[in-house]
Amino acid sequence: MALLAIIFAVSLVIGAEKVTIAEVLTALQTQNYSAFHLRILFTLRLPRSILAMLSGALLAGAGTVFQGFFRNSLADPGLIGVSSGATLGAVLFSIFSLFIPLGAFLGAIGAVMLVYVIAGGKKTSFEPSRLLLAGTALGVFFSALTSIVILMKDKELYKMYLWTQGSFNGKGWQFVHIILIPSMLSIIAMFLTAKPLDVLSSGEKTAQSLGLPLQKVRVLCLISGSLASATAVCAGGTIGFIGLIAPHIIRILFGSTHKKLLPLSMIFGSILLLLADILSRTITAPMELPIGIVTAVLGVPFFLQILLHGKKGIGR
């Protein structure tokens, strides 16, 4: 938590224009927010950092819920095609001038259900390889459809391209307002899945015999995870690997019970995404890298390492 606060503060002062912490403090004391630097801070950087922080928490939370739901440590909103589904839904809805967040949510939940059915959800257990193959294939398919749609609407091409790559650039308070309620709703819903996810991990027969209403829990996981993924896509576009890495590292460090895993993963996800956002606007400053590129460059080596070492048991 303390680390998150520090990085949040750092994210406010780093950027193309330097704003010092002293300046911020003076402004807070004198109630004078009109200086140029402070306008940057309050109209650009503050909402941007809030968006990055919330997205990180949502992606990590959704990753945790999906990993628990699919009982597989490789599930992640990006890898199982949910983020691409949300993006496609959002882009389609924006073309028809409908409410974009709803499109993102419908796209996300549609993608999860497709992957679930294809990966063998009706059978007793998921085959991990089928899950990944189905997720990856559908993800590529959705991305291709998204590209086609964007190319047909070339006026908004660049903006949409940036958005699908993931970026918090130029997103002000209105985005914070849009995602605030769905964020809170999905975070609460995800916390409701914590205890059931522990039980679910014992296997589907065992979970039922322990008293878990399997169908209800599945629906809750699907809805909360999809809402979180979709909200994160609304806030920052498709950002991969946060949902994969955060729960994985927290599980190694703090154990597997979801009561700890969920909140700690969310905090860790926030930290990771804030760091990635800082990197995305400093490495090539004053140009900005899409944040999806930063998380991919950092995340892929980690992902490969998990693949190489497999799903071995880690203590605690």
Place this chain on the structure above:
Amino acid sequence: MIKLQNLSAYYEQNPQKKVLQDVSLFIEKGDIVSVLGPNGSGKSTLLSLIAGITVPGLITMKSSSIILDGKNADSYKRKSLSQKVSLLAQHEQYSWPFSVFDAVLMGRYAHSSWIEPYSKEDIDSAEYQLEELNITHLRNRSIFELSGGEYQRVMIARALAQSTEILLLDEPFTHLDINSQHSLLTLIKKIAQQKNSTVLMSLHDINAAPLFSNKTILLREGNLVCCGDTSLIFSGDYLSKAYDTEFGFFKHPYYNVMQSYITSAV
């Protein structure tokens, strides 16, 4: 008390082949029951259905009924059924490396609320089961780092932490060495007798049945061959009918119960 009436079930893709066919039987409270029969005779399905588990693709015929303590099993809510019946399922593994204690604590899920943390009572009960199964020293170990015998003890501790009147064990000892199997069965028998709980366990080692159970259910291709006193099964041709091979019997030199051996192979 468990009463099955005309229990029939089949898989969606093959309605002709019944996994269970008109199984009717009656188990009294306090009975320790062995469920015997060849592979694919319906032992697991029988236990799953009594525990109220939805098995994907498995359809139970409408004429079937399972009655637990005079009440139809369908009328129980998932949680209240799990307060009455616990099942140690076969072939199921945890997906994450929980600690032994956390795994046993999950046995209390049916007694706890959806959101709130486990109560003091739940935690005490889990600690007590660790002691009773003699695995307190494993408390903080990862369940992925246990030997087969230790793991099965943890699973039995979890099932007992559920504190149900009826305990269903699906081939709980198949991969255990003879000493682990014997000591665990002795322990389960002792605990069941103390608490006057009902135990149904499917076994492949048929000679364990006379040592540890007073009743036996014998299945063959989904049909009930016999349900009665274990001493009855270990005489006559019931076993021969169920397993399609000839059996002979002899008296156990130490425990003074009947044992069987195969006299001809098909």
